[in-house]
């Protein structure tokens with residue numbers, strides 16, 4: 001009898017200990033998810049109020065020229081690699097409203113689609129851009145490439161390329177943002193706006209072309225429609241710097 005009691009006690013103790021560990025792991029996990037959730041909520045959304053005057057300064061003619069040259073080469077190389085791309089985020093916004101970058105906008109933004117089974121050949125990608133004297137930095141957290149001209153100093157214009165993919169877990173004919181930061185989130189488009197899901201019909205080929213300064217670049221269908229998915233709360237307001 002005594003023996004059973006001791007056994008039971010030690011078992012109860014073991015359970016308590018493990019339960020404690022288990023719950024602290026769950027709490028730790030929740031905290032991590034929350035941190036990443038807020039981090040991803042914070043970025044990418046333009047501020048409703050203007051930044052300091054410094055950031056509102058008009059971009060110089062030189063920087064403009066550099067941006068258009070960089071963008072022209074980038075889209076040419078992406079075409080050459082048969083990577084579908086299109087204007088998105090603020091660059092789509094400015095293309096629709098002003099047919100070119102906003103006066104204070106120094107960088108441009110493109111998006112690409114990474115379909116399962118058709119992953120980019122990373123070495124070829126790097127080699128192709130290097131040959132054209134362009135830097136290609138990749139953030140795997142954000143699934144974003146930042147392209148810059150190797151010959152120009154820091155602070156020069158960049159082209160940012162964000163990758164979206166189809167994810168059977170979020171549903172058919174839906175694209176979501178790639179990146180391990182977002183992989184931590186449950187694949188639910190409605191409750192996680194940072195997944196920035198959008199319907200595949202918006203980027204059905206062939207894509208229409210839009211004027212962006214001196215260039216004509218592929219753009220999603222239906223004018224501003226994609227912006228409603230990028231910026232659900234503020235897409236209809238005039239953008240500020």
Ligand SMILES: *[C@@H]1O[C@H](CO)[C@@H](O)[C@H](O)[C@H]1NC(C)=O
Pocket residue numbers: 066069070073132133134149150151152
């Ligand atoms: C990079 O910068 C150099 C120097 O200004 C320029 O000659 C070249 O055309 C630029 N390349 C691209 C792809 O923008």
